[in-house]
Amino acid sequence: MEKIKFLRSVNNLYHLPDLKLPELVLCGRSNVGKSSFINSFFNRKGIAKTSSTPGKTRSLNYYLVDEYLYIIDLPGYGYSKISKTERNRWQKLIENYFSISDNIKLACHFIDSRYNPTSLDVLLNNYLKKIELNYIIILTKVDKLKQSELARMKKEIIKFFPELILGENLFLYSSTKGIGKKDLQKKFNKLL
Numbered sequence: 479m480e481k482i483k484f485l486r487s488v489n490n491l492y493h494l495p496d497l498k499l500p501e502l503v504l505c506g507r508s509n510v511g512k513s514s515f516i517n518s519f520f521n522r523k524g525i526a527k528t529s530s531t532p533g534k535t536r537s538l539n540y541y542l543v544d545e546y547l548y549i550i551d552l553p554g555y556g557y558s559k560i561s562k563t564e565r566n567r568w569q570k571l572i573e574n575y576f577s578i579s580d581n582i583k584l585a586c587h588f589i590d591s592r593y594n595p596t597s598l599d600v601l602l603n604n605y606l607k608k609i610e611l612n613y614i615i616i617l618t619k620v621d622k623l624k625q626s627e628l629a630r631m632k633k634e635i636i637k638f639f640p641e642l643i644l645g646e647n648l649f650l651y652s653s654t655k656g657i658g659k660k661d662l663q664k665k666f667n668k669l670l
């Protein structure tokens with residue numbers, strides 16, 4: 479995967495792209511670094527909008543990769559400062575997207591490596607299993623952890639999700655340091 483371009487922001491499912499292509503979807507809590515992942519993975523500073531304040535991504539953002547694959551950056555969950563109406567709208571949009579799209583090859587579930595998974599992370603994981611989607615968990619911001627903290631987190635995450643195996647369906651990542659990029663490139667190449 480090399481070239482990426484922004485395709486469109488989708489706020490309602492009538493506006494999904496007509497052309498069907500395999501999809502890689504980025505999901506997880508607000509502020510964990512989903513949009514930053516796109517910028518760092520493709521060395522394209524600013525192609526995805528990021529913010530230190532949670533709730534930056536507010537629609538389904540479609541990117542076209544190498545003319546044959548969509549990457550979809552979803553709004554994050556667990557952000558308390560948005561209105562209930564807006565939160566319900568996002569939830570509907572995301573749920574409907576998952577139920578409509580029959581071309582998702584992989585869901586990347588992002589979790590901040592500094593914190594244990596939340597109840598919403600557990601819900602998402604259960605949901606991905608229930609709908610039988612291929613998924614991986616990406617622990618983000620590992621540049622912020624000491625080696626000992628990282629070792630603890632690797633053990634901790636497996637208590638929550640026992641199916642995880644490092645390098646197979648669990649990956650460590652840092653957008654600022656480029657850690658984990660090679661491993662993920664390999665994983666994506668194998669799969670797509």
Ligand SMILES: Nc1nc2c(ncn2[C@@H]2O[C@H](COP(=O)(O)OP(=O)(O)OP(=O)(O)O)[C@@H](O)[C@H]2O)c(=O)[nH]1
Nearest residue numbers: 509510511512513514528529530533534535554653
């Ligand atoms: N140190 C460090 N900071 C990061 C990393 N990834 C993201 N950040 C920072 O975390 C904040 C949130 O990043 P975003 O990429 O906007 O997070 P998001 O998951 O897209 O958030 P929503 O759009 O609200 O769902 C920004 O301030 C980023 O600079 C990382 O690997 N290391």
Ligand SMILES: [Mg+2]
Nearest residue numbers: 512513534535
């Ligand atoms: Mg975002």
